[in-house]
Amino acid sequence: MPSVRYTILPSLLAAGTLLAGSVLADERSDWPERVHLGTASLGGTYQVYGDGLVTRISDELGVLALSQASGGPFHNMTLVHTGEAELGLVTLGPARELWDGEGVVAPGEEMRNVRALFPMYQTPFHVVTMADSGIESLEDLSGRRVGVGPMGGTCAAYWPQFFEALGIEDVNLQYAGANHLADYLPSRLSDAFAFCAGLPIRAFQRLERNHDVHMFGLTEAQQATLLEAFPVEPFEIPADTYATMDAPHASVAFWNFAIGHKDLPESFVYELMTLVLDDPEAMQAIHPAAVETRAEHLDKNDVLWFHPGAVRYYEEQGLEVPTAMLPPEMRPEEADPEDAEVEAAPEDEATEQDAASNSQ
Structure with a gap:
């Protein structure tokens, strides 16, 4: 009997490992092979923070991540909105201007393909x-x-x-x-x-x-x-x-926030959030300013809708994302004003008929 037990157990373990690997592969089936992160100029904090972040993404998530020098937040919002970069770093002042279509470069164009991820620092x-x-x-x-x-x-x-x-x-x-x-x-x-x-x-x-x-x-x-x-x-x-x-x-x-394109897979963004926010010491080792890279600072963003993967992470931490900052597809269903008008029509017609009858 003992010999049977010891021959079956490795088989069960191997089967479990294969199953776990299969599930993991399914979850990552739609992940990008590589991502670009818009940062800023050399010598600034974005460049240091961003270079450290792409190294962690490559090493720990298995996705090739590349740092892309840029002009900073205005440029990064544009890069992510257009899909030229999957990730970026922004300050909320410039982000608000471009979100509302008030940017000087593209006046009138509301850059709404962008989603907020995690708070960085001030x-x-x-x-x-x-x-x-x-x-x-x-x-x-x-x-x-x-x-x-x-x-x-x-x-x-x-x-x-x-x-x-x-x-x-x-x-x-x-x-x-x-x-x-x-x-x-x-x-x-x-x-x-x-x-x-x-x-x-x-x-x-x-x-x-x-x-x-x-x-x-x-x-x-x-x-x-x-x-x-x-x-x-x-x-x-x-x-x-x-x-x-x-x-x-x-x-x-x-305040600065990391951003991502709205079409990034939810599971990828969730794992990115976990990578950054579950290990604050690793981020502080990249740059001391990351002492403020904490999930509880999500409330500093009142500009951009959060990505569904970010919302999932915050909710699992017991944190509430304000309804106004949820992406449209995650908001509670609200009554359609047009439906309300349709439902009111029969009553309106009945009132008109009663009025006509009384006038006769």
Whole structure:
């Protein structure tokens, strides 16, 4: 008898393994062979975060993932909407503009093929200059050459609007990637670099390691003005963010979210959500800003509908996705106004007949 038992058991285990493998293969049958992730310019947080994320997707999900340098959120929304990239990283300010069809590049086109996935971190705005530049605050940027990031990025879109709202005139704007603009300062090709990204910004760190620099944010009055004029949140840059800082800086920030095309398989997005949100330490190892990559921050998105795979993940974590942020196919059925009109017709006809009878 014992010999029979030990010969059957391996067979059962093998059969179970084959069955599990078959089920897994079925679940992944519609998965893409490769995905592209839109990030941003070199030296910014998107590039670091995105490069680390595609490595994890390739290594742990078995799907070839490639990082695609881009102009930033505006560009990434367009890439995902058109299907040129399956995944992307965005800040919610630019995302709202393109979602509502208010983008400058494609005015009137509502980019609704995009779905929200998981929260990433907040993007605060602040400025770095050379220590001997004589620039101490935003007011000193008037008439100066100021780098604001690449065209199509959040910083390049909003810093000019911030300057206008704060009454800072005659700023000579320069557009380029984070690393290039950081290099312009010691070369005296720029007077200041006004940027925004998850903290710490690698380009700022590299600059202060090799040069004497000065960093600053907003005054309380400037912060209040921007909070009233733009869909941003108050933010305080901690004093220990950079070696150069000796006190916190007031700022404002947008939330960042990962996005995906609406046609990505639900099971793939669910596994991606699990990969990112179930192992926060692995994401923080990619970049410290990922300390805010947490499922509970889903409520920061009030712009984009969530992907069904993301909704499934959140619900399994006991978190509720607001109805307004559900994709149309997942919303509770509502009465069709046209049906209501049809149902009301017989009663209306009966009322008219009664009225006619009474008049006779």
